[in-house]
Amino acid sequence: MIQKIKLGYFNNRNFIRIISYSLLSVVLLLITWLFDYHLPGLKTYLPDFLLLSTNVSTSFLSNLSGVFLTVTTFTLTTILTILNYYSSSFTPRIVQDFIDKPHVLSLFGVLIGGFFYTVLALFFLQNLSEDVMVISGTIAIFYAVTSMIAFVLFVRRVLRDIKYDNVIDNVFAQADRLIITEAEQRKSSERYDAEKFQSKLNIFGQSTGYLYHIDHKALLTTLKDIPCELVITKKIGEYIPRGVYIATLNFLNQNELSHEEEIELAKKISNALVFNTVKNESQDYHFEITNIIEIALKALSPGVNDPNTAIICINKLALLLGKLFSSQNHFILLASNDNAKVVYHSYSVEEEMYLTFNQILFYGKSDPAVARAILESIYLIYMISDKSAQAEVKKFFQYSYSLCLEALSSELDQDMLSRIKDDFDQNKDNVSDEKALRSAD
Incomplete structure (x- = not known):
């Protein structure tokens, strides 16, 4: 279940990143609602310079909402232009590298959140008297300053990552x-002597896709009572159709499992190997x-x-x-206990x-x-x-x-x-x- 959640986050991380920054506007709207509507007495504890009249706040929020919408469109156009440049000048697979950089999609989320805050804050202000002092306009000012800082960092990132040398150095x-x-x-990994193996069981994949992750903890739990060595021969990032040989389970003792038990064990081992529609660049x-x-x-x-x-x-x-x-080894000992070892065999x-x-x-x-x-x-x-x-x-x-x-x-x-x-x-x-x-x- 945890691996499925991680996999879902990885596949949708760009959208989640935008949403997470956009939710900042929800927090600010709650603060505005608390001070200006629900508990207006709390404004007496604030300095006077933090309070603006309803007319000034309305005017400022109206202008700022248009600015946020314009800059959001400009930012999206700039990001798409950079992605097209990356794809045509370097390689389409490196596009994700720019998207995952700090201050790229985060700016997009900040600007979207700013637009929603200003529009909804205006909706709340229509029910207040013109002579009432509110904090919503002041919050919008600080939000605008923060957005400008984020925009400057975005421009800095674009100017830096548009150079060939910087792109190559980043990769x-x-x-x-x-x-x-x-x-x-590899240096610290050790395997059993191959002469100790009495029998073996071939493991075949139950899914189709790129080998994304090896859940070695689940594998060790499955094999904890079996004296064996599991050797995963397929590589992280390799595309594997369902039914293809992916690993070998070498038994240190003679295999005494029934045919049904072998099928169940092979299924558990195969399910601990996570497949995805895209490669895992964080591990591969x-x-x-x-x-x-x-x-x-x-x-x-x-x-x-x-x-x-x-x-x-x-x-x-x-x-x-x-x-x-x-290192002289071309394998990694992912996990081990007194009985079992989980080995990943690399190129x-x-x-x-x-x-x-x-x-x-x-x-x-x-x-x-x-x-x-x-x-x-x-x-x-x-x-x-x-x-x-x-x-x-x-x-x-x-x-x-x-x-x-x-x-x-x-x-x-x-x-x-x-x-x-x-x-x-x-x-x-x-x-x-x-x-x-x-x-x-």
Whole structure:
């Protein structure tokens, strides 16, 4: 139930965020009703400068309601323009990144709340005498000042996030945070010896969608009395049709469950894996890596032709993968007790390297600068990564070098690539500070 509530909030978080800020007007209307109508005697405890006449308040609220409506329309137009810019210049999947930034949809909610407050406050004022001093106009003044501050913060956010470098840095920072967490979890994870397993049970998905979340607490509760290891082979963010194999339950003892008990156990395990119609960017580092890849591909397209931006993205990808490969493990121990372990198996080094660079190689291998950047980045990954990953990284370097060398026709360009390969083969740069390279900036 809790996971369903969280999932509902995630899918509707933009609408909820607007509504939550709009509800501020309800609170202010309650304060107005309390002071101006229900308990007018409370106004004697307020300073005189906080009270305005009914005529002044009516005039101010009338003008302010029109201003709120105009600025709300302008803000919506600006947001839609920025989203269109993000979609055409970067990637459609990065649109959500701008929407989720502070001071974006919050401003929209503040302005909508301001419009409702001013209109409803005007409705209340029509029943009061002209010589009555009220607080509704004063509250509107403070609300207008707050709205202007929110608008300034919104403009600052737009001017900052419209730059290429800032957009790439924002995505990189989110991916870096997730990858550092992932690497630390990998380092401290341990599995059972595979030779101890007596039997196994395959688990198949009961839903269709992207693997959004693994409820490891529910899984551990389900498996608490069974000596076993549950290995989840599908990845967070991977699209999985119903009925596809998603996990293996390895028993440390001989499986003594009946067929009906196996079906019930498999169903409980499958239900603990939450599926959604969209990916979970708050947990899936691969989602952020994909965003950087797509920005690089957009920059390499003939219509944009901006190889320098692609090179920046390639360098960022190298830092991320190097930190990810800083552990010899490619799995995470999500939860464990005296009997059971819940293990999440992530991408191997070979899979990660291929998924990251295959499209960039396809579109950028014939550009000399991009080809050099790809090889230098793979060399950087090799330097940062753990020794257990270096063999696969070296293999992919040789693969990338062959593709790039074949795509370049100039002897000078080929010679520049050969120099990078010579450096890689001789490992001349063997004095790098791996700890500094792996840490957050």
